[in-house]
Amino acid sequence: MTNPFDTVSADAILDGTATDAYFERTERTLEHAGRNPRVVAEVTCDQFPTGEFQAFAGVEDAAQLFEGRDVDVDALREGRLFDGGPVLRIEGPYLEFARFETSLLGFLSGASAFTTNALRARKAAPESLVLSFGARHVHPAITPVVERAGLVAGLDGFSHVAAGEVLGREAGGTMPHALMICFGRGNQEAAWAAFDEAVGEDVPRVALCDTFTDEKDETIRAAETLGDALDSVRLDTTGSRRGDFRHIVREVRWELDARGHEDVGIFLSGGLTPESLRNLRDVADGFGIGGYVTDADPFDFGLDIVAVDGEPVAKRGKLSGTKQVYRTPDGRHHVGLAAADAPADAEPLLEPLVRDGEIVREFDIDEAAARARADVEAVGFE
Numbered sequence: 106m107t108n109p110f111d112t113v114s115a116d117a118i119l120d121g122t123a124t125d126a127y128f129e130r131t132e133r134t135l136e137h138a139g140r141n142p143r144v145v146a147e148v149t150c151d152q153f154p155t156g157e158f159q160a161f162a163g164v165e166d167a168a169q170l171f172e173g174r175d176v177d178v179d180a181l182r183e184g185r186l187f188d189g190g191p192v193l194r195i196e197g198p199y200l201e202f203a204r205f206e207t208s209l210l211g212f213l214s215g216a217s218a219f220t221t222n223a224l225r226a227r228k229a230a231p232e233s234l235v236l237s238f239g240a241r242h243v244h245p246a247i248t249p250v251v252e253r254a255g256l257v258a259g260l261d262g263f264s265h266v267a268a269g270e271v272l273g274r275e276a277g278g279t280m281p282h283a284l285m286i287c288f289g290r291g292n293q294e295a296a297w298a299a300f301d302e303a304v305g306e307d308v309p310r311v312a313l314c315d316t317f318t319d320e321k322d323e324t325i326r327a328a329e330t331l332g333d334a335l336d337s338v339r340l341d342t343t344g345s346r347r348g349d350f351r352h353i354v355r356e357v358r359w360e361l362d363a364r365g366h367e368d369v370g371i372f373l374s375g376g377l378t379p380e381s382l383r384n385l386r387d388v389a390d391g392f393g394i395g396g397y398v399t400d401a402d403p404f405d406f407g408l409d410i411v412a413v414d415g416e417p418v419a420k421r422g423k424l425s426g427t428k429q430v431y432r433t434p435d436g437r438h439h440v441g442l443a444a445a446d447a448p449a450d451a452e453p454l455l456e457p458l459v460r461d462g463e464i465v466r467e468f469d470i471d472e473a474a475a476r477a478r479a480d481v482e483a484v485g486f487e
């Protein structure tokens with residue numbers, strides 16, 4: 106079937122057609138001139154540490170670009186935090202990878218940015234249930250990138266069904282306002298009851314309680330309708346009605362408790378940020394967070410040649426020579442030349458990813474999440 110969407114195919118990414126035109130002209134020129142030097146090229150954001158750590162992600166997709174090519178690639182592991190210096194290094198004849206620069210940077214820039222913002226959200230409410238709701242803000246083709254970023258950052262789940270199939274995890278979710286509106290104003294009880302009858306036992310009974318009347322009123326009615334079956338209420342109060350959201354949430358908690366529903370949770374969503382999570386985490390049980398993660402600015406990664414035929418060289422503004430980056434025992438990030446002595450007791454972070462065109466690393470979301478968690482502690486992220 107021809108692709109009816111404005112998306113580039115996996116084949117175009119893997120054969121390098123998904124590139125900027127100037128790389129095709131560069132290839133033609135180098136081939137015409139009979140030049141194909143052996144180079145070292147590094148992907149960096151900031152050259153030197155800035156004091157602000159960022160998360161690294163997208164490396165599994167990036168690795169696919171180099172399979173079967175005459176290159177060695179070293180990279181940080183997914184979920185590691187870095188602060189300046191290279192996150193990935195390629196060594197080989199330049200023409201082996203020139204045309205893959207565009208896709209390589211694209212894989213890393215978005216995924217790393219999503220993961221970093223998801224980590225900020227995780228850090229803002231470490232004890233709360235935090236779910237990823239941002240799939241609606243991105244092209245459907247990259248929803249697995251968003252949901253994976255959330256999982257690597259330690260979020261507790263996500264909403265997108267097809268992304269779940271790609272990642273081998275199940276999506277979660279309960280009801281949108283559309284369901285409530287299909288039953289009509291005044292018929293909220295019918296909507297909640299029908300949901301309870303229709304969906305499987307494994308689906309939590311989370312009643313959306315902000316559609317037609319106020320949150321307190323709809324919450325009391327949902328509790329009266331579903332009784333002990335009610336697990337949580339979701340408040341997605343729209344911005345124009347929100348006023349003092351913390352006060353609304355506390356009121357809802359009060360009314361639930363006053364009716365013996367202390368075990369019914371309160372789940373919040375809609376335009377939440379780490380700041381709002383910090384402000385609400387002691388009065389709510391969980392959060393859905395979308396735009397804060399998907400609005401993350403892509404990282405400004407660049408790929409630069411830093412050595413040609415064994416000699417250090419770099420354009421102005423970039424640092425020449427093959428480098429290594431380290432986590433030092435005091436939780437700092439150190440950038441140094443690979444040939445220089447490592448700082449005492451430091452952990453080198455650039456590790457083999459591809460050797461002679463073969464991917465030599467396994468990728469596991471849970472292990473990446475464990476690395477991110479450990480690094481957040483080690484470096485005092487945020």
Ligand code: PCP
Pocket residue numbers: 238239280281282283341374375376377393394395396397
């Ligand atoms: C929630 C809310 C946001 C969605 C989640 C993403 O959806 O309205 O648009 O969160 P974000 O604001 O952090 O990006 P629903 O309440 O399910 O939306 P709808 O009104 O379509 O039912």
